[in-house]
Amino acid sequence: MTFKITLQPGRQSFPADPATNLLQAALDAELVVPYGCRDGACGACRARVVSGEVDHGRSPLATLPDAERAAGMALMCCAHARSDLVLECREVRALHDIPVRKLPCRIQALERLAPDVMRMQLRLPAGDAFLFQPGQYIDFLLADGQRRSFSIANAPQADNMLELHVRLIPDGHFTPRVFDQLKPRDILRIEGPLGSFFLREASTPEAVPPLVFLAGGTGIAPLKAIVEDLIAHGAARDIALYWGARDIAGLYLDGLAHAWQSALPGLRYIPVISDEAPDGWHGRTGLVHHAVLADLPDLSAHHVYACGSPAMIEAARADFCTRGGLAADNFHADAFTFSRPDGA
Ligand SMILES: Cc1cc2nc3c(=O)[nH]c(=O)nc-3n(C[C@H](O)[C@H](O)[C@H](O)COP(=O)(O)OP(=O)(O)OC[C@H]3O[C@@H](n4cnc5c(N)ncnc54)[C@H](O)[C@@H]3O)c2cc1C
Ligand code: FES
Structure with a gap:
């Protein structure tokens, strides 16, 4: 079963099956609505349900309290369609030419920038330009199925290198490995580019x-x-x-x-x-x-x-x-x- 999701005020529409969250369904249709963590934590993907029924899924109460649910708000990264929907969200853009991809990368260099900040240079496969908007981020896809997000710290460049600034979270699952275990030439997997944090063009x-x-x-x-x-x-x-x-x-x-x-x-x-x-x-x-x-x-x-x-x-x-x-x-x-x- 597939439902039709219509976005206001732009009237763009996209299909969504009940198993896919609304953000993913919009991204699959190459429509970028405001979003950040894709995890229910930041609230950037908040939209108003103008008509239809949603299942709030794993939306945390901390980000979407009951009062907001009652007022018709939903987190697109957590909610699923239960009927055709009309959603109001403040900004929609089409990013047809920037696909989100999963790909391997090699650590080119690790450099301590501060006691708790590591500059990580990643080399992506040659001959296949990795396109992104300056300001977007990537996710590391970890072997145990978890993912961790880091912003790209350089502008797009011809040599397919990505620079990240990784802050150490001492009891974290991933970042201590960046400081203690990972070394140049190690291979990691990433997904990206992700996020809607990029400079908006002026209309005139x-x-x-x-x-x-x-x-x-x-x-x-x-x-x-x-x-x-x-x-x-x-x-x-x-x-x-x-x-x-x-x-x-x-x-x-x-x-x-x-x-x-x-x-x-x-x-x-x-x-x-x-x-x-x-x-x-x-x-x-x-x-x-x-x-x-x-x-x-x-x-x-x-x-x-x-x-x-x-x-x-x-x-x-x-x-x-x-x-x-x-x-x-x-x-x-x-x-x-x-x-x-x-x-x-
Ligand atoms: C879009 C985006 C971009 C980002 N870009 C950067 C960047 O450029 N540089 C950067 O340094 N960081 C960035 N971050 C933050 C980074 O992704 C996190 O710091 C990451 O989780 C660290 O991974 P970790 O495995 O080391 O720590 P984690 O294992 O994620 O743990 C971090 C800490 O949170 C605690 N914790 C985990 N889950 C919970 C929970 N549910 N409730 C309470 N406490 C919890 C843990 O105990 C630990 O103290 C970004 C995050 C997002 C969403
Ligand atoms: S809550 Fe962060 S993108 Fe949905």
């Missing part, structure tokens, strides 16, 4: 908005990919890049981020540390999103791209949209949630 040249890029810790990775892509294309944009970390070591590519200011006209880089300022630190301190609001109290004309811990994303979204007057649709985020123990 006159409508190009000023941008705020907000990164927490390794959340700099997808923003690095976007900045490097803009530099490669000689694009000039008004960008205020705020990078927050607990301490100076956490700003592990601070020199590079400073250098972007001369490579990309219009980019300003503001590093922020949240611990007490050490000797010799003359920069900003405190919560990184507070630094944004201190400098830019009126965000009503801005578009924001935020990446990092779920706590940082939620605090920034709430404060920017209330105190800063940012339109909710102009807040784009990738929350670095943890995978659920039972995998995807």
